[in-house]
Amino acid sequence: MSDHHPTGIKRWLYTTNHKDIGTMYLWFSFVMFLVGGAMAMVIRAELYQPGLQFVQPDFFNQMTTMHGLIMVFGAVMPSMVGLANWLIPMMIGAPDMALPRMNNWSFWILPFAFTLLISSLFMEGGAPNFGWTFYAPLSTTYGPPSTDFFILGVHMMGISSIMGAINVIVTVFNMRAPGMTLMKMPLFVWTWVITAFLLIMVMPVLAGTVTMMLTDRHFGTDFFNAAGGGDPVMFQHIFWFFGHPEVYIMILPAFGVVSEIIPAFSRKKLFGYSSMVYATASIALLSFIVWAHHMFATGMPVAGELFFMIATMLIAVPTGVKVFNWVATMWRGSLTFETPMLFSIAFVILFTIGGFSGVMLAMAPVDFQYHDTYFVVAHFHYVLFPGAIFGTTAAVYYWLPKWTGKMYNEKMGQLHFWLSMIFVNLTFFPMHFSGLAGMPRRIPDYNMMFSDFNMLASIGAFGLGLSQLLFLFIVIKTIRSGKKAENKQWEGAAGLEWDQMDTPAPYHTFSTPPKVS
Amino acid sequence: MGNRRKLLASLAALLSFILSGVVSASAELNMRPGVTETSQSAYDLHMMVIWVMTGVAVVVFGLMFYSFIFHRKSKHPKPATWSHSTKLEFVWTIIPFVILTALSVPAVKLLIKMEDASKPDMTIQVTGSQWKWHYKYLNEGIQFYSNLATPRSQFDEVGKEGETKGENYLLEVDNELVIPVNKKVRLLVTADDVIHSWWVPELAVKKDAIPGFINETWTKVLEVGTYRGQCTELCGKDHGFMPVVVKVVSESDYKTWVENKNRERIVAEKAAAEAAAKSWDMSKLMALGEKTYKDKCAVCHKEDGTGTPPVFPGLKDSAIALGPVREHIEIVVNGKAGTGMQAFGSQLTDAELAAVITYERNAWGNDKGDKVQPAEIQAFKAGN
Numbered sequence: 001m002s003d004h005h006p007t008g009i010k011r012w013l014y015t016t017n018h019k020d021i022g023t024m025y026l027w028f029s030f031v032m033f034l035v036g037g038a039m040a041m042v043i044r045a046e047l048y049q050p051g052l053q054f055v056q057p058d059f060f061n062q063m064t065t066m067h068g069l070i071m072v073f074g075a076v077m078p079s080m081v082g083l084a085n086w087l088i089p090m091m092i093g094a095p096d097m098a099l100p101r102m103n104n105w106s107f108w109i110l111p112f113a114f115t116l117l118i119s120s121l122f123m124e125g126g127a128p129n130f131g132w133t134f135y136a137p138l139s140t141t142y143g144p145p146s147t148d149f150f151i152l153g154v155h156m157m158g159i160s161s162i163m164g165a166i167n168v169i170v171t172v173f174n175m176r177a178p179g180m181t182l183m184k185m186p187l188f189v190w191t192w193v194i195t196a197f198l199l200i201m202v203m204p205v206l207a208g209t210v211t212m213m214l215t216d217r218h219f220g221t222d223f224f225n226a227a228g229g230g231d232p233v234m235f236q237h238i239f240w241f242f243g244h245p246e247v248y249i250m251i252l253p254a255f256g257v258v259s260e261i262i263p264a265f266s267r268k269k270l271f272g273y274s275s276m277v278y279a280t281a282s283i284a285l286l287s288f289i290v291w292a293h294h295m296f297a298t299g300m301p302v303a304g305e306l307f308f309m310i311a312t313m314l315i316a317v318p319t320g321v322k323v324f325n326w327v328a329t330m331w332r333g334s335l336t337f338e339t340p341m342l343f344s345i346a347f348v349i350l351f352t353i354g355g356f357s358g359v360m361l362a363m364a365p366v367d368f369q370y371h372d373t374y375f376v377v378a379h380f381h382y383v384l385f386p387g388a389i390f391g392t393t394a395a396v397y398y399w400l401p402k403w404t405g406k407m408y409n410e411k412m413g414q415l416h417f418w419l420s421m422i423f424v425n426l427t428f429f430p431m432h433f434s435g436l437a438g439m440p441r442r443i444p445d446y447n448m449m450f451s452d453f454n455m456l457a458s459i460g461a462f463g464l465g466l467s468q469l470l471f472l473f474i475v476i477k478t479i480r481s482g483k484k485a486e487n488k489q490w491e492g493a494a495g496l497e498w499d500q501m502d503t504p505a506p507y508h509t510f511s512t513p514p515k516v517s
Numbered sequence: 518m519g520n521r522r523k524l525l526a527s528l529a530a531l532l533s534f535i536l537s538g539v540v541s542a543s544a545e546l547n548m549r550p551g552v553t554e555t556s557q558s559a560y561d562l563h564m565m566v567i568w569v570m571t572g573v574a575v576v577v578f579g580l581m582f583y584s585f586i587f588h589r590k591s592k593h594p595k596p597a598t599w600s601h602s603t604k605l606e607f608v609w610t611i612i613p614f615v616i617l618t619a620l621s622v623p624a625v626k627l628l629i630k631m632e633d634a635s636k637p638d639m640t641i642q643v644t645g646s647q648w649k650w651h652y653k654y655l656n657e658g659i660q661f662y663s664n665l666a667t668p669r670s671q672f673d674e675v676g677k678e679g680e681t682k683g684e685n686y687l688l689e690v691d692n693e694l695v696i697p698v699n700k701k702v703r704l705l706v707t708a709d710d711v712i713h714s715w716w717v718p719e720l721a722v723k724k725d726a727i728p729g730f731i732n733e734t735w736t737k738v739l740e741v742g743t744y745r746g747q748c749t750e751l752c753g754k755d756h757g758f759m760p761v762v763v764k765v766v767s768e769s770d771y772k773t774w775v776e777n778k779n780r781e782r783i784v785a786e787k788a789a790a791e792a793a794a795k796s797w798d799m800s801k802l803m804a805l806g807e808k809t810y811k812d813k814c815a816v817c818h819k820e821d822g823t824g825t826p827p828v829f830p831g832l833k834d835s836a837i838a839l840g841p842v843r844e845h846i847e848i849v850v851n852g853k854a855g856t857g858m859q860a861f862g863s864q865l866t867d868a869e870l871a872a873v874i875t876y877e878r879n880a881w882g883n884d885k886g887d888k889v890q891p892a893e894i895q896a897f898k899a900g901n
Contacts, residue, residue: 050687051672051679052675053675057755124827125828135751138712141711142710272602273601299725302628302632320613324577330584331584333584334588334595334596335589335590336590349581359566360563365555365631366562366566368721369548369718369721372714372750433546436545437545442756448682449545450545452545
């Protein structure tokens with residue numbers, strides 16, 4: 001089996017290899033993570049103390065908007081697709097993804113989409129400044145001219161995501177090795193299949209939303225303009241019909257990651273495999289009927305508020321099942337705490353804290369007090385940073401030896417973990433307090449009563465941002481000069497990629513199907 | 518050893534810094550119970566959920582930490598081999614379900630109560646616009662705008678030293694919403710341009726102000742006092758600078774306030790009519806114009822008239838300010854649909870309108886040299 005392929009830049013431009021594409025996705029998402037993170041630093045510097053010291057309010061709004069868009073669409077989502085590309089063929093015993101050329105295209109759309117989006121910062125009138133949720137009419141009638149670049153950018157990201165999702169589904173349903181039945185698939189594969197269905201369901205809805213914005217802005221329609229018979233609240237219904245499943249799109253693959261890692265370092269099989277699959281599917285189904293819990297303050301009829309409140313609270317049931325199953329997996333296991341395990345444990349604990357605040361937010365009568373305050377900012381950063389991002393980080397540490405054939409420095413990895421763990425809490429925990437004290441989100445300046453917690457959050461954010469550079473250093477150092485890794489680097493690891501594959505993983509995965517027991 | 522001691526000392530210093538921050542801020546650690554029945558019920562519900570969640574956290578995290586300590590490889594080298602228990606899984610599906618059902622009962626009750634705005638004692642229309650609130654007392658015939666009262670010089674510190682900030686920095690307005698204590702006040706909330714949200718934490722009232730739609734909410738405040746909140750829906754550049762201040766007064770004080778407000782209005786209307794009737798000279802127009810411009814226009818068009826194009830065009834050397842007077846009056850009085858330019862015809866007096874238009878045509882090197890008199894504004898509004 002030869003590894004014949006072009007070299008240099010052509011290798012990356014023309015590649016149809018799932019590993020190359022996965023690598024590009026992961027590096028791209030890391031670059032976006034740093035860009036979006038730099039914007040977060042601007043936000044936290046401005047909020048370090050009361051008064052406007054660094055930026056004017058309009059630029060501040062551009063930063064919050066771009067930070068959100070880049071982190072959601074540029075950092076978290078591509079990182080998950082990168083993991084899917086690397087791992088799914090290895091885990092199900094397939095030679096590659098089912099649609100390799102489309103795979104290449106779905107990646108290469110992204111750099112162009114984000115160049116368009118980021119270039120809007122340098123345009124007259126500045127970048128989009130209406131928040132990542134781009135509510136009409138602030139984004140339509142009142143949006144800056146660069147809004148059209150944002151619309152085109154979102155379309156391109158959507159096309160990329162849909163193609164990525166189709167590829168996952170086609171691969172998983174057609175290319176499993178003989179004997180790899182659906183209920184034998186690693187949980188990471190399951191969570192990704194379910195995520196892919198969510199993507200295919202909701203990305204077109206997002207595309208519809210931005211298209212309606214475009215025609216409202218330029219072609220005389222009035223979908224969201226009340227003066228022309230339209231409805232600005234309809235925008236929010238359509239947006240959140242995409243937006244709520246979107247939050248599960250960002251977290252479900254991370255559920256899959258920790259469901260692989262926790263059993264490995266507990267040296268014990270995942271507890272309740274089938275209930276994990278059913279719980280993931282129920283979360284995905286429920287995510288379609290809870291969208292309006294983002295809109296309790298818009299003046300919905302009380303019957304609507306009741307429905308969305310109850311449906312949202314129900315999500316805590318399958319989510320609880322997952323958390324209990326992870327705990328039960330560790331129970332009476334034989335635990336060790338290497339870096340991937342540390343990140344996975346932090347994931348379970350901190351994501352659960354985000355789940356608690358989620359139940360609080362679901363309760364409409366108190367949500368009136370939490371809604372659009374820093375309490376919400378604290379909540380969704382708890383599920384996104386120690387959730388989605390710790391999940392990806394854990395995955396990188398766990399599979400890096402398999403991918404590169406080299407082992408990272410465990411001490412450095414643990415240092416990265418502890419710095420991240422301390423600073424992520426220092427950044428986001430105080431936000432619960434400033435929110436409860438009454439600080440609205442998306443404001444560039446605030447009364448002195450909020451200053452202590454904002455200062456703490458800013459200090460935490462600077463530390464958190466710097467600690468991620470350590471991650472970059474560790475990964476580069478591993479690739480360049482890491483010690484040789486073993487075929488089965490982790491004692492408790494299970495799965496085709498550990499049991500039936502060399503380290504580093506060969507350029508072509510499973511040219512002949514592996515035996516699945 | 519020296520190094521370790523240094524590390525410990527610096528850790529202790531960091532910890533004490535964090536703790537001092539938490540302690541000094543302890544007043545702002547939690548939601549305030551507020552001053553209405555609904556806000557107090559919301560607070561009680563909030564505390565109840567917090568305690569329930571804390572209980573769950575103690576159990577779940579407790580089990581995890583027990584596992585970390587006693588099931589680590591060094592203490593528990595042989596892992597158990599079970600990985601499934603239908604009974605257990607059933608139990609931990611049912612328990613959260615029961616807890617959530619228990620939580621939802623008081624939530625449903627409170628929600629239904631909060632959404633019942635029927636049988637109000639009085640009604641006020643609340644209108645949000647970029648970036649101020651307008652209050653209209655539907656029965657008393659009173660209406661006014663409520664603007665941020667904190668001067669820009671206190672917060673704009675980019676490249677310069679800011680002035681000392683007052684206690685109610687960014688949470689103070691020129692005209693508060695005044696309502697009587699112990700009366701059910703219905704609020705009809707809407708907006709002129711983009712979506713805003715009217716929130717006062719102590720009242721537990723948060724309602725989106727949506728252009729083209731009217732939302733209904735209500736409050737019945739139990740204690741006299743001044744309560745401060747903010748706009749909570751991103752509404753553009755100065756979203757962080759449109760506070761809500763509600764002053765709750767006794768019923769007799771409220772009556773006096775209404776009488777004063779009506780008397781003031783008659784005096785102001787008379788003064789405006791007198792001012793509009795006379796002919797103004799250039800220096801007076803420019804002086805009043807500059808003051809009005811800084812109050813109302815500079816927030817978008819900048820003090821030096823350069824604006825932030827293309828969303829907020831500059832007025833210096835602009836086609837409007839140097840073009841026909843009538844078009845200039847038109848845009849200031851009626852605004853421009855589909856843009857941030859509001860209709861100032863009802864926000865300013867005729868004299869202020871005339872002055873500010875004159876000012877815009879003659880400031881920053883604009884050199885039209887023409888004067889606009891209040892009478893011209895009156896004539897324009899009358900349709901001549």
